[in-house]
Amino acid sequence: xxxxxxxxxxxxxxxxxxxxxxxxxxxxxxxxxxxxxxxxxxxxxxxxxxxxxxxxxxxxxxxxxxxxxxxxxxxxxxxxxxxxxxxxxxxxxxxxxxxxxxxxxxxxxxxxxxxxxxxxxxxxxxxxxxxxxxxxxxxxxxxxxxxxxxxxxxxxxxxxxxxxxxxxxxxxxxxxxxxxxxxxxxxxxxxxxxxxxxxxxxxxxxxxxxxxxxxxxxxxxxxxxxxxxxxxxxxxxxxxxxxxxxxxxxxxxxxxxxxxxxxxxxxxxxxxxxxxxxxxxxxxxxxxxxxxxxxxxxxxx
Amino acid sequence: xxxxxxxxxxxxxxxxxxxxxxxxxxxxxxxxxxxxxxxxxxxxxxxxxxxxxxxxxxxxxxxxxxxxxxxxxxxxxxxxxxxxxxxxxxxxxxxxxxxxxxxxxxxxxxxxxxxxxxxxxxxxxxxxxxxxxxxxxxxxxxxxxxxxxxxxxxxxxxxxxxxxxxxxxxxxxxxxxxxxxxxxxxxxxxxxxxxxxxxxxxxxxxxxxxxxxxxxxxxxxxxxxxxxxxxxxxxxxxxxxxxxxxxxxxxxxxxxxxxxxxxxxxxxxxxxxxxxxxxxxxxxxxxxxxxxxxxxxxxxxxxxxxxxxxxxxxxxxxxxxxxx
Numbered sequence: 001x002x003x004x005x006x007x008x009x010x011x012x013x014x015x016x017x018x019x020x021x022x023x024x025x026x027x028x029x030x031x032x033x034x035x036x037x038x039x040x041x042x043x044x045x046x047x048x049x050x051x052x053x054x055x056x057x058x059x060x061x062x063x064x065x066x067x068x069x070x071x072x073x074x075x076x077x078x079x080x081x082x083x084x085x086x087x088x089x090x091x092x093x094x095x096x097x098x099x100x101x102x103x104x105x106x107x108x109x110x111x112x113x114x115x116x117x118x119x120x121x122x123x124x125x126x127x128x129x130x131x132x133x134x135x136x137x138x139x140x141x142x143x144x145x146x147x148x149x150x151x152x153x154x155x156x157x158x159x160x161x162x163x164x165x166x167x168x169x170x171x172x173x174x175x176x177x178x179x180x181x182x183x184x185x186x187x188x189x190x191x192x193x194x195x196x197x198x199x200x201x202x203x204x205x206x207x208x209x210x211x212x213x214x215x216x217x218x219x220x221x222x223x224x225x226x227x228x229x230x231x232x233x234x235x236x237x238x239x240x241x242x243x244x245x246x247x248x249x250x251x252x253x254x255x256x257x258x259x260x261x262x263x264x265x266x267x268x269x270x271x272x273x274x275x276x277x278x279x280x281x282x283x284x285x286x287x288x289x290x291x292x293x294x295x296x297x298x299x300x301x
Numbered sequence: 302x303x304x305x306x307x308x309x310x311x312x313x314x315x316x317x318x319x320x321x322x323x324x325x326x327x328x329x330x331x332x333x334x335x336x337x338x339x340x341x342x343x344x345x346x347x348x349x350x351x352x353x354x355x356x357x358x359x360x361x362x363x364x365x366x367x368x369x370x371x372x373x374x375x376x377x378x379x380x381x382x383x384x385x386x387x388x389x390x391x392x393x394x395x396x397x398x399x400x401x402x403x404x405x406x407x408x409x410x411x412x413x414x415x416x417x418x419x420x421x422x423x424x425x426x427x428x429x430x431x432x433x434x435x436x437x438x439x440x441x442x443x444x445x446x447x448x449x450x451x452x453x454x455x456x457x458x459x460x461x462x463x464x465x466x467x468x469x470x471x472x473x474x475x476x477x478x479x480x481x482x483x484x485x486x487x488x489x490x491x492x493x494x495x496x497x498x499x500x501x502x503x504x505x506x507x508x509x510x511x512x513x514x515x516x517x518x519x520x521x522x523x524x525x526x527x528x529x530x531x532x533x534x535x536x537x538x539x540x541x542x543x544x545x546x547x548x549x550x551x552x553x554x555x556x557x558x559x560x561x562x563x564x565x566x567x568x569x570x571x572x573x574x575x576x577x578x579x580x581x582x583x584x585x586x587x588x589x590x591x592x593x594x595x596x597x598x599x600x601x602x603x604x605x606x607x608x609x610x611x612x613x614x615x616x617x618x619x620x621x622x623x624x625x
Contacts (some may be wrong), residue, residue: 262449
């Protein structure tokens, strides 16, 4: 049987409309462009970086602590952003570091989004004591500073990329649970949910196929802004020396490595990774802020 | 009102109990402390004796009760490193952290509230837009990053302010204070600015939102119609009415600032309890970590309670709501 014909839409499709509204803010477009550029560099780090910073054998130890723009006497390569204490090219280390930072942040936000949304929507749909207990746990967690919870968790779990991700998921899920619950509470009483219930559809299907798509916009906004928080949190933990291991340095750890050299005026080892970190966080915030403005139902009308 | 206070107190006690169980179970998850205390060549019998001496052979419930009993008497065990009682170590470092946090919060309020009022009074003016743009920087960039930049500019390039330590201290009874000396203020400047900037950014946003809500009210219009000078309208009528959200947020942020002092203290080698926590985590000095966590939980729960009660005291309408 042929699919029912859908008349050609005279008005723009929702996605098109969203893109148009997004393009209204030049600042947000600038943010998105910067973000995509940084993401591209991070993803392609092994191919675009002048040097593999993990390959200890390739490092010329006499090239350590060179200022930006120096040319190596041994290999003839130019260190555009200088070298660090172990003769690593700062630019290459930065590109690889951004990769680690982004992997940790994106994975932890997705994990928290998945777990938090599920818990929040189930709480809203079932209600009663399940809802009460789950939301008390959320309140309890949100009343403690995230950075402290993550610190204590990592002191129990130990170091490692997977452990940082786990700690960040535990710290972040509650925000998503709260948002998912509050939007699902509104959706729960809409007619389409009642209709689905009348058709005797299963709870799982109603929650995830019918309610979830309608609850997504605020969750996407929170997830975007939370990505910036996750990057900042990971950088902070790694800067303190209890985040990612030395073998997979993130931006935060690179900044920490350069910290001791900064006092003697060798600013570039910390400064450039620091700038990359700031740029990343600000770009995400510009995109997230504008998304919030256009996806907020109060502003849309 | 009384029912609310009792209810709120009960809630706080429950939170404290839940957290103490979580921390206790956390210690169990980390594993068997005997592995740290006996030599690797010890026989099984020796291990067994250590376990019995530490009371680890008893049931979980008995162990929890004795752990709580000791904790309530202020006994959190001794540091593995120095052998001093963990509580004493933390209490010794507490004044330094409080000095830092109080100066930082003072700075945040003195800077955040006037700027927030300015931004709220003329939301479309270029100066207001600039204030809001700067506040985004203040609260999205990580604390340690701001600290690093301040060190680079003020300590390394300009050489104006010290970047580490607390300076000389003056003993006042059992407390060692550094703010009583000029050197102490020099030393606290950069760390407090680092910690305070993010809080100032938040207060700017809260104050701005509150100002925009209050400005269209009739009593402000009436005050204007009466011909009161602007200073009186904004300094008395407006300020009084935006005080509630500002006080609530400042109170809650005070707790957050103590937690974030962990980061600031590490950047500036500030000898407070936050730096002690990081050092203890890195050296696996578990009793100190546990003591710090329990003390912080206790402090945060009390702080939340006090903020809630203060809120009731200054906002009569919230008392009405509770009575209904």
